[in-house]
Structure formats: C-alpha cells, structure tokens
Amino acid sequence: MPSAAPQNLLAYRHFSVDVSRGAVLRDGQTHTLRPQSFRVLHYLLSNPDRLVSKQELFEQIWGDAVVTDDSLAQCLVDIRRALGETGRRAVTTVPRRGYRFQTAEAGAAADVEEADEERPNRRARTRWSVALVLLLAVFSSWWLLDARGPDPAALPAASPEPAPVIAVMPFADFSAGQDMAYLAYGLPEEIINTLTRLQGLRVISRTSSFLPRVSDQKTAREIGEELGATHLLEGSIRELDGMLRITVQLIETRTGHHSWSETLDRRQEDLFRVQSQLAAAVANRFLLTVMRPVEQSVSAGDYTRYLRAIYPLRKGEFGSLSANALTLEGVVQRNPAFVPAADALAEITFLQVYRGELSAAEGAARVRALAQRMRAAPSGEASAHGVLAELALRLENDLPGAAAHISRALAIAPNTPRYLRIAGDLAYALYRFPTAIRILQAVIDLDPLCGACHAAQMHAYIAAGELRLAEQAARSVMELTRGGHFTLALVKIGQGAFDTAQQILETEIPRKAEPFRRFYEALLCHARGDTACYRSRLQAFKAGNGEKEAVRIAQLHAIDGDRDEALAWIAQARQTNLPRLLTALPDPLFDRLREDARWQQLLTELGRSPRQRDAVTLNAHALLAGEAGRNWQG
Numbered sequence: 001m002p003s004a005a006p007q008n009l010l011a012y013r014h015f016s017v018d019v020s021r022g023a024v025l026r027d028g029q030t031h032t033l034r035p036q037s038f039r040v041l042h043y044l045l046s047n048p049d050r051l052v053s054k055q056e057l058f059e060q061i062w063g064d065a066v067v068t069d070d071s072l073a074q075c076l077v078d079i080r081r082a083l084g085e086t087g088r089r090a091v092t093t094v095p096r097r098g099y100r101f102q103t104a105e106a107g108a109a110a111d112v113e114e115a116d117e118e119r120p121n122r123r124a125r126t127r128w129s130v131a132l133v134l135l136l137a138v139f140s141s142w143w144l145l146d147a148r149g150p151d152p153a154a155l156p157a158a159s160p161e162p163a164p165v166i167a168v169m170p171f172a173d174f175s176a177g178q179d180m181a182y183l184a185y186g187l188p189e190e191i192i193n194t195l196t197r198l199q200g201l202r203v204i205s206r207t208s209s210f211l212p213r214v215s216d217q218k219t220a221r222e223i224g225e226e227l228g229a230t231h232l233l234e235g236s237i238r239e240l241d242g243m244l245r246i247t248v249q250l251i252e253t254r255t256g257h258h259s260w261s262e263t264l265d266r267r268q269e270d271l272f273r274v275q276s277q278l279a280a281a282v283a284n285r286f287l288l289t290v291m292r293p294v295e296q297s298v299s300a301g302d303y304t305r306y307l308r309a310i311y312p313l314r315k316g317e318f319g320s321l322s323a324n325a326l327t328l329e330g331v332v333q334r335n336p337a338f339v340p341a342a343d344a345l346a347e348i349t350f351l352q353v354y355r356g357e358l359s360a361a362e363g364a365a366r367v368r369a370l371a372q373r374m375r376a377a378p379s380g381e382a383s384a385h386g387v388l389a390e391l392a393l394r395l396e397n398d399l400p401g402a403a404a405h406i407s408r409a410l411a412i413a414p415n416t417p418r419y420l421r422i423a424g425d426l427a428y429a430l431y432r433f434p435t436a437i438r439i440l441q442a443v444i445d446l447d448p449l450c451g452a453c454h455a456a457q458m459h460a461y462i463a464a465g466e467l468r469l470a471e472q473a474a475r476s477v478m479e480l481t482r483g484g485h486f487t488l489a490l491v492k493i494g495q496g497a498f499d500t501a502q503q504i505l506e507t508e509i510p511r512k513a514e515p516f517r518r519f520y521e522a523l524l525c526h527a528r529g530d531t532a533c534y535r536s537r538l539q540a541f542k543a544g545n546g547e548k549e550a551v552r553i554a555q556l557h558a559i560d561g562d563r564d565e566a567l568a569w570i571a572q573a574r575q576t577n578l579p580r581l582l583t584a585l586p587d588p589l590f591d592r593l594r595e596d597a598r599w600q601q602l603l604t605e606l607g608r609s610p611r612q613r614d615a616v617t618l619n620a621h622a623l624l625a626g627e628a629g630r631n632w633q634g
Contacts, residue, residue: 010045014087017045024082036061036071037078044091044101053098054236055174073249073261080257092219093256095169095234100219166282167204167229168192171246174238183237185210185314186307187246187274191233193340194279196416201282204229205417205447210314224253227448231259233282243267248278272303298338302331306341313347321352332373339380342370346387353395354579360395367391382416385409389422393429394579397607402426403618410623417446417453423623424456430613431586433464435620442624451481458487463586467494482510486520493527515544519552523589526559534560547572551580555589563596570602582606 008020016025022038024031033041039061044052057072076099080088092100168191171184188206195203204227220232235248249261262281266274298306309324309331328345335341346367353363371388374380389405392398403426409419420443427436440457447453458473471491477484485504492501501524505517518541525533538556541549554569573581584590585608593599603609 012087012090014090015083017041024087026082026084026087031082033078033082034075037075040072040075041079041082041091044099048101048103051094051098051100054172056098073247073258077258088255088257091256092221093251093258094219095223095232095251163200163202164231165202165204165227165229166195166231166233166250167209167223167227168195168206169223169232169234170210171234172236174236176239180237180239182304182308182311183244183271185311187237187271188233188235189310189314190340191278195282196413198279198282202415202446205450206314207417208447208449211449220251220253220256228445229253233278240265244271246274250282268300268304271300272298298331298335298341302335302338302341306331306338306344310344313344313351318351318355321348321355321357324348325352332370336373337377337380339374339377339383342374342377342380343383343387346370346390350390350394360579364391364395367395382409382412382419385412386416386419386422389419389426393422393426397578397582399426399429399607399613399616403616407618407623414625415442415446417443417450420446420623421453421456423618424460427618427620428456428460428463428586429582429608430616430618431463431610432618432620433460433586435618436460437464437466438620439623449480451477451483454480455484455487458484459587462487462491462494463588465588467491471495483513485509486513486516489520490523493524496527498524498528515549516552518544519549519556522556523559526556547576550576551584555584555587558590558593561592563593563598566590566593567596567598567602574602582608 008018009025010017010019014026017023018025018030019042021030022033022035024033024041040057043057043060054072062071076091076093079091083090090102092102094100168188170188173180173184188210192203192206192209195201208227209229218226223232224230230253232251232253233248234251235246238245238247243265244267245263245265247261247263250259251257252259260281262278264274264277305327309327312318312320312324325345325348328341328348331338331341332345349358349363349366349370352358353360358366367387368391371384371391374384374387385405386409389402389409392402392405402422406419406423406426410416410423413419420439424436424439424443427433427439437457437460440453440460443453444450444457454473454476458470458477461467461470461473471488474484474488474491478488485507486509489501489504492498492504505520505524509517518537522534522537522541525531525537538553541556542553545553550569550573554566554573557563557566557569570581585603585606590599600609604612
C-alpha cells in the first residue's frame with residue numbers, strides 16, 4: 001500500500017504519484033498526465049489488486065459522455081509511459097475484461113524507506129567496486145594493448161528476432177441488447193483467416209484462442225504463455241447512432257502494453273471489408289508482406305447470415321446442423337465466389353455424416369459439388385483441395401487422393417492447422433507414426449489447447465510404442481477436456497502399472513464415456529491374466545453396445561488370439577461403420593491378427609496393405625515447409 005503521509009503523495013518502490021498536481025514522480029523527474037489519464041490512474045490506485053472492467057472505467061471517468069475504447073487505450077499508453085519501464089508492470093491488462101493495479105509489482109512504501117536507508121551503504125559499496133575495476137584495468141592494460149580482437153567470423157551470430165505469434169480473441173459484445181455474439185465470434189474468426197495470409201506471421205487457431213478458459217480472469221502475459229503467443233488481438237463491438245463501432249487493440253503479451261489500436265465506425269453492409277482493413281493494419285505493424293488479396297464478394301445480408309450460421313458451430317452446439325446447412329446453401333447459391341460459406345457448409349456436411357444425419361454417399365456428393373464451386377472462385381483453390389483431402393481420407397478411403405489433395409492445400413496455404421491435422425491423420429493411416437507425431441506437433445504448436453489434436457498425437461505415440469510420451473499426451477487431453485482417463489489407463493496397462501490403471505478406471509468419469517468402462521476393464525483383466533474377469537467384462541460390453549461397437553469388440557477378441565471371432569466382428573464393422581474401422585486399423589490391439597492371411601487380404605481390399613501404403617507419397621518436410629504439391633495438377 002502507498003504511504004499515508006503526505007496525503008497528496010502516494011509513494012511506491014519505483015515511482016510516486018502527486019495527487020494534487022496530477023503527476024507521476026520518477027527518477028527525479030515529474031511526468032504530468034492529461035486529466036483523463038490521471039483520473040484513470042488514480043481510480044486504479046484506489047482499487048488495488050481488483051480487476052476494474054472497462055465499463056466501470058467508462059462510467060466512473062467519463063460518466064454519460066460517449067467515448068471509444070480507443071480513448072481508454074490511449075489513457076493506458078500515457079500511464080505506462082509515465083510509470084516507466086519498471087513501474088509500468090504494476091498496471092496489467094486482462095484482455096476483454098479490464099485492468100488491474102498490482103501492489104506486488106508496485107512495491108510498498110516501506111520498501112521505499114528501506115531503499116532510502118540502504119542508499120548510503122550502496123553508494124559506499126559502489127565506490128569500492130569502481131576502484132577495484134580501475135585497479136584491474138591497470139594490471140591488464142599491458143596485454144590489452146597488444147592483444148588482437150576476436151575474429152568477427154568466430155563470434156556467435158546474433159539470434160534472429162522470433163517471428164510474431166498472434167492470438168485473436170473473441171470480441172466483447174457491448175451492444176445494448178447483448179445480441180451480437182455472432183459478430184463477436186464471427187468477425188475475429190474471419191480476421192484469423194485473413195491474418196493467416198500474412199507471410200512471416202504465425203496465427204494461433206481459433207479452437208484454442210476462443211476457449212472460455214483462455215480469457216477468463218487471465219492477464220495478457222498468462223494468455224501468451226498458455227498459447228505461445230507474442231501478441232493478442234482483442235476488440236469490442238458496440239452500436240452507436242445506427243452504426244457499428246468496432247475497436248481493436250494489439251497487446252504485447254510479455255509486457256501487457258497496447259502497441260496499437262484502431263476504432264472503425266461501419267455500417268452493417270461494410271463488415272466484410274473490416275477483416276481485410278484490420279489485417280492490413282497488423283501487417284503494417286509488423287512490417288509484413290501481404291499475400292495476394294482475397295477476391296471475394298458477398299452481400300451484407302448474406303454475410304450476416306453466414307456469421308449467424310457458423311456461430312453455433314464455434315460454440316460446440318450441433319443441434320441445428322440441418323437448419324444451418326440450409327442457410328449456408330442459400331448463401332453459396334447467391335454468392336458463388338464467397339468461399340468461406342462453401343467451406344463452412346462442407347464442414348457441417350462432414351459433421352452430419354459422422355453423426356448419422358447424412359449417408360456417406362450424400363455427404364460425398366455435396367462436398368464434391370462444393371469443391372467444384374470453390375475451385376471456380378479466384379481464392380478457393382486451397383479450400384477445395386482441403387475438403388477433397390478430408391473427403392478422400394474420411395469417407396472414400398482414397399489414400400493416394402488424400403495425399404495429393406492435402407499436399408496441394410498446404411502448398412497454397414501453409415501452416416493451416418486444419419490441413420495439417422488431415423496430413424497428420426493421413427500419416428497415421430499410412431502407419432508412418434513418427435511422421436504423424438511430427439505433423440501433429442506442428443498442429444499443436446498452432447492450436448495448443450486443441451484436445452482432439454493432443455488425443456490424435458497420443459494414439460500415434462501408442463502405435464509407435466512411445467508409452468512415456470503417450471502418457472504425457474494423455475494427461476494433456478485430461479487437462480484440456482473431460483476425457484482421456486481411459487486412454488491413460490490403457491497406457492498404464494501397456495507399462496505394466498496395473499494398480500494405477502485400476503485406480504484410473506474406478507474414478508468418476510463423464511456420463512457419455514461410461515459405456516466404454518467395461519472395454520478398458522476387459523483389457524486390464526486380460527493383461528493381468530484373469531480370464532474369468534476378462535470374459536465377464538467382454539460379455540458385459542457386448543450386451544451393452546452390440547454392433548455399434550463392433551470395432552472394439554473385435555479388438556477384445558484379437559488380444560485374446562481369437563482370430564475367427566475378431567475377423568467376424570471386423571466384417572460386421574466393415575458393413576456398418578467403415579470410417580471407424582479404417583481409423584482403428586493401425587491400433588496395436590490388432591497386432592495378433594497381422595500375420596493372418598485373412599487380415600492381409602482385408603488390408604489389400606481396403607487399399608491398406610504395406611505395398612499399397614508404401615506407394616503413397618507423403619513428404620513431411622515439404623508439407624511442413626509448405627512446398628509439397630506446388631507443381632501438382634489435378
């Protein structure tokens with residue numbers, strides 16, 4: 001806390017605040033603040049260690065006056081400049097929420113007094129230090145005069161400045177009715193898509209930066225550490241005189257400083273151009289080169305319909321997929337060059353197939369038609385190849401086609417997490433587990449809080465026999481999601497830690513995972529050699545799940561060496577759930593079938609025999625460098 005006397009002077013370790021003059025005293029100099037900036041500082045000082053929202057500051061400092069977020073941001077720039085490099089750490093930014101004055105960073109007044117008492121002793125020690133340095137200089141000068149300087153070529157090269165990594169946060173909805181959440185989520189996503197076109201800039205995927213756990217009560221520094229981001233882009237949306245006021249701020253995560261901000265007043269029909277304007281401003285801030293411009297057009301009404309249709313997807317709400325697909329079909333029909341709508345419709349189509357709302361044939365027909373539209377648009381080539389790669393891998397079991405399309409997509413749009421994830425899953429399907437691990441790590445670097453990405457890498461570690469790394473990945477999945485417990489138990493079974501696996505299986509789990517408990521219990525019983533327990537759990541799992549879990553039932557028979565039963569259940573899975581079977585083929589739980597001629601014939605029929613897999617070209621280095629497929633035609 002600041003000292004009590006004099007009342008008009010608040011003293012901290014690195015600075016003092018003169019309330020009567022509206023100034024900060026630091027390093028023997030007086031830094032007078034603008035009245036509004038000082039009022040903001042004084043209000044934060046009066047509420048130490050408490051998160052003060054932007055709205056509260058607007059009300060307390062400006063009252064009923066209409067001001068922008070830009071005005072508040074400028075006040076914070078003034079305050080931090082006055083506090084200096086050391087003192088400015090006391091005022092931290094909590095993105096999308098507000099600001100906090102941290103007394104621990106500012107230091108108490110007692111510390112100032114202690115520093116004053118210590119200063120004479122420190123001066124004395126400094127004089128002795130200087131004398132010692134001079135004495136050493138005299139003794140060493142004789143060889144310094146003759147010694148040659150170091151060879152410049154032998155000096156270590158200066159480390160290059162790391163490339164900026166930006167995380168775009170969902171915008172705050174400050175509209176009167178709080179009914180613009182679709183814009184608060186949709187506009188940042190479109191800005192992310194545009195920023196990925198900047199050469200030299202890494203952009204964190206929205207599936208990480210949009211998670212509520214990221215922005216909830218965390219400082220910019222904490223968010224930066226969790227996401228691996230050097231900068232945050234945050235913003236807000238409010239209505240003003242029939243216009244939309246969009247305020248955006250760029251924050252350095254290391255310091256919490258606002259390095260740039262901009263306020264745009266736009267009509268609803270001008271929203272589509274906002275993303276390009278903001279991306280250009282960010283490019284200018286980092287002195288980056290913008291790739292060829294996106295040539296797309298969409299009507300204002302359809303752009304709003306598009307944002308409303310994708311909003312439930314970004315919130316993880318899948319109850320209205322059919323209605324949202326119908327909306328997007330209309331947008332695509334009326335705006336054939338607007339690639340994001342076609343891309344979103346393809347995404348919904350895959351979800352509908354996976355959820356059983358569409359047949360694989362219906363889904364494939366729709367995706368192919370959408371890809372054809374994308375390729376006809378000036379900027380749709382990467383998206384077209386991306387959806388065709390997913391179609392080939394997930395629904396059509398065409399590994400060579402998937403490899404060709406994903407290579408082309410990444411050549412056009414390198415470092416796109418969605419395309420890299422498809423490439424990683426393809427490498428896993430090809431039994432190239434080290435390659436899969438490497439590519440999935442690239443995905444995680446761009447999408448660090450993606451639980452599904454960590455889960456995919458976990459399965460690749462298991463298949464590669466890297467159980468220690470698989471355990472780390474499983475724990476990451478548990479931290480990021482409510483799942484992963486059973487797979488951790490599987491890893492522990494593989495490590496021979498049966499008691500630990502038992503404890504994990506006895507823990508409380510989400511209800512949706514409960515049907516699988518008997519499966520993992522059967523694996524544990526079999527590993528322990530408890531045949532009666534194994535058969536009991538196997539029968540219970542069969543009775544509770546039947547043909548919908550034919551793949552797992554086949555695996556339980558496979559580990560026991562019962563090849564006939566295992567292959568019978570695999571034949572059933574091939575008829576009822578081929579995508580699930582294809583995903584499970586590399587699983588080590590099938591290892592006891594691999595020498596069986598019937599298994600080998602199955603792999604050949606599915607295009608997954610070793611010879612067929614080896615014939616597929618998938619260059620991990622080129623994929624990660626964005627070079628694969630540059631000369632591919634198709």
